[in-house]
Amino acid sequence: MVYYIYDGSFEGLLTAIYEAYYRRETPEKILSSDNVQNSLFIKYVHINTDQEKAQRVYDAIVQKISPSAAKNVLYAFLSEAQDAGTAIYRYLKLGWKMGKSVDSALAEPHVFRVHALRKKVSQEAGKMLGLVRFRLLKSGVYYAPIEPDFNILGIIAPHFKKRMPNQDWIIHDVKRKLAAFYSQGQYAIVPFEFKGALPLDDEEFDYQTLWKEYFQNIAIKSRINPRLQRQFMPVRYWKYLIETPGTQAKS
Amino acid sequence: MDLHTKLKILGAAAKYDVSCSSSGSSRRNRPGGLGNASLPGICHSWSDDGRCISLLKVLFTNCCAFNCLYCVNRATADVPRATFTPDEVAQLTINFYKRNYIEGLFLSSAVYKNPNYTMELLIATVKKLRKEYQFNGYIHLKAIPGADPLLIAEAGKYVDRMSVNIELPSSQGLQLLAPQKDRDSIIRPMGFIHSKILQAREERKLYKNAPLFVPAGQTTQLIVGATPDNDLKILKLSESLYKRFSLKRVYYSAYVPVTQHPNLPAIASPPLMREHRLYQADWLLRFYGFKADELLDETQPLLDTEIDPKSAWALKNLHLFPVEVNRADYEMLIRVPGIGVRSARRIIAARRYSSIDFETLKRFGVVLKRARHFITCRGKFYGERNINESTLYQLLKPASTQQKGISPASKQLTFSSLYPHVFQPEDVYTVITGEM
Numbered sequence A: 001m002v003y004y005i006y007d008g009s010f011e012g013l014l015t016a017i018y019e020a021y022y023r024r025e026t027p028e029k030i031l032s033s034d035n036v037q038n039s040l041f042i043k044y045v046h047i048n049t050d051q052e053k054a055q056r057v058y059d060a061i062v063q064k065i066s067p068s069a070a071k072n073v074l075y076a077f078l079s080e081a082q083d084a085g086t087a088i089y090r091y092l093k094l095g096w097k098m099g100k101s102v103d104s105a106l107a108e109p110h111v112f113r114v115h116a117l118r119k120k121v122s123q124e125a126g127k128m129l130g131l132v133r134f135r136l137l138k139s140g141v142y143y144a145p146i147e148p149d150f151n152i153l154g155i156i157a158p159h160f161k162k163r164m165p166n167q168d169w170i171i172h173d174v175k176r177k178l179a180a181f182y183s184q185g186q187y188a189i190v191p192f193e194f195k196g197a198l199p200l201d202d203e204e205f206d207y208q209t210l211w212k213e214y215f216q217n218i219a220i221k222s223r224i225n226p227r228l229q230r231q232f233m234p235v236r237y238w239k240y241l242i243e244t245p246g247t248q249a250k251s
Numbered sequence B: 001m002d003l004h005t006k007l008k009i010l011g012a013a014a015k016y017d018v019s020c021s022s023s024g025s026s027r028r029n030r031p032g033g034l035g036n037a038s039l040p041g042i043c044h045s046w047s048d049d050g051r052c053i054s055l056l057k058v059l060f061t062n063c064c065a066f067n068c069l070y071c072v073n074r075a076t077a078d079v080p081r082a083t084f085t086p087d088e089v090a091q092l093t094i095n096f097y098k099r100n101y102i103e104g105l106f107l108s109s110a111v112y113k114n115p116n117y118t119m120e121l122l123i124a125t126v127k128k129l130r131k132e133y134q135f136n137g138y139i140h141l142k143a144i145p146g147a148d149p150l151l152i153a154e155a156g157k158y159v160d161r162m163s164v165n166i167e168l169p170s171s172q173g174l175q176l177l178a179p180q181k182d183r184d185s186i187i188r189p190m191g192f193i194h195s196k197i198l199q200a201r202e203e204r205k206l207y208k209n210a211p212l213f214v215p216a217g218q219t220t221q222l223i224v225g226a227t228p229d230n231d232l233k234i235l236k237l238s239e240s241l242y243k244r245f246s247l248k249r250v251y252y253s254a255y256v257p258v259t260q261h262p263n264l265p266a267i268a269s270p271p272l273m274r275e276h277r278l279y280q281a282d283w284l285l286r287f288y289g290f291k292a293d294e295l296l297d298e299t300q301p302l303l304d305t306e307i308d309p310k311s312a313w314a315l316k317n318l319h320l321f322p323v324e325v326n327r328a329d330y331e332m333l334i335r336v337p338g339i340g341v342r343s344a345r346r347i348i349a350a351r352r353y354s355s356i357d358f359e360t361l362k363r364f365g366v367v368l369k370r371a372r373h374f375i376t377c378r379g380k381f382y383g384e385r386n387i388n389e390s391t392l393y394q395l396l397k398p399a400s401t402q403q404k405g406i407s408p409a410s411k412q413l414t415f416s417s418l419y420p421h422v423f424q425p426e427d428v429y430t431v432i433t434g435e436m
């Protein structure tokens, strides 16, 4: 039994898929290097990431299958699920044969899995578009910390680039130590860690208070429903909000 | 009065307006401007009652010349009063928006002095936001019943959505509870807005740069349970509003008893289940091809509170079932209880490739607990045999509620465009602390 191990990057995964094709091998699994538990009965093949090979696979997905298949693959990858690499590999194998109709073959477990992962990731990204909260810093930069389940920073950044083109902002994935920095029409995503208190702008506190008060006030007392609130906005997303949900009990 | 107090009063006063949706408009950001309206609509938070907060929803003022009985702000009510200035509303909107608290502004108002005077203040506010602050985010404006059509036309140039609230489903209801409003002062502006929307759309076909007019359409709200109007009457009204004025949404709001009066029903709590069923039925009208008459009739003018309206319809029409999922057309599939638009589309797509088995249905999101009584799959029936309408009724309740998720409208992206590495990490600390 053969497992392919890649370095955890998207390009690494695509390189692994390239190698499997040209070596005419069918690895049982394709795993990211941080998911590997050694076993005596398995042959591990470490794949060296190669930009060019990765690009060729990516182009082939777009041309031979479809642009939306490329999106499926990327989003499923960003889920960081342990089986994502393997599912993507199998999905693509079927895709080379079937072309764009692979996305209708939902009865195939790997196609379904890739779709399910894509959906989870895009759902979280969609939710995060609303839940990001910027704080205005002394330096005039708007700073927002987040801790999403999936690696969605790159999916949400373009939205804020379009929406807030004239303000400098940073969205910081605290858990993954990654941040998107935006200034004047350009953004970059770089490894980033920041500890310590942030120097806030003088007006910031006032607007935070206005928002908190507004939030408390908007709930209709006879309809308080913490279960529903949590269902839409799971507690794990509350950490970096300005407002404080869940403080009002039913009277 | 300071801004905190004003926001407290005027935010609280606006909260009974249920329309939270910010969808249906995609307004692109212009150079130098702030914001855009995003098509699927974005929820930014959920308040403690579980409702989505998408827009900063405030009244411009709660000082009212009218005296609608069901309303907390009626002229004779003893409540604290406040009035914003156009600039205060604009500042709040801009600063909340820049921090990503909100998707835009929902501005409504009590009738201050008279309808025209109020409408002019509202126009001043939205104009300021668009022109002075270059705000391109979403704006929903309430048109004041009885205001001059010219003012409504002016306001429509700046906003994404406009609504005139019908509030009460019948003229008798209005007469009894909102004596200064009449059906005409509500329906006329709706008709007017509708014709302006159509006109603007035609003009934009000819000239690309013709001005927008309420691009996200108009909506309205009905209060449920403040008058004896039954569900059939309400759904028929909604149906005709969708048809005649192409309304985007009708919102239903369970009457919240805020005051007591002999003309008002004495109820302890808002009829939430009824509101929920009306939304489900409304959904069936808009997306499932149902007609109000199919769901209810004069002998049964109320929606069943125990089971959802689609199941109720199916029970009345058992002769149409079961249907074979591998053959039934889309229109029939979506009429099966437990099969929604999404799962029906999946079924149609997947069965082109291979016939579908029962296990697959589950993965497609079909609620088999309900659906199994109404379908066959590869000819096999999975429901209970020898069952009659009333035992089936028992099996179908309690129905679960369905919620719609949002997914971002994203384009094709490659990894390197998502994660460009052009900044140097060293630059980063100066950006964040402002220290060079």
Ligand code: SF4
Binding pocket: B064, B065, B066, B067, B068, B071, B072, B073, B074, B075, B109, B110, B111, B178
């Ligand atoms: S006109 Fe509006 S604000 Fe004034 S009392 Fe009637 S419903 Fe309330």
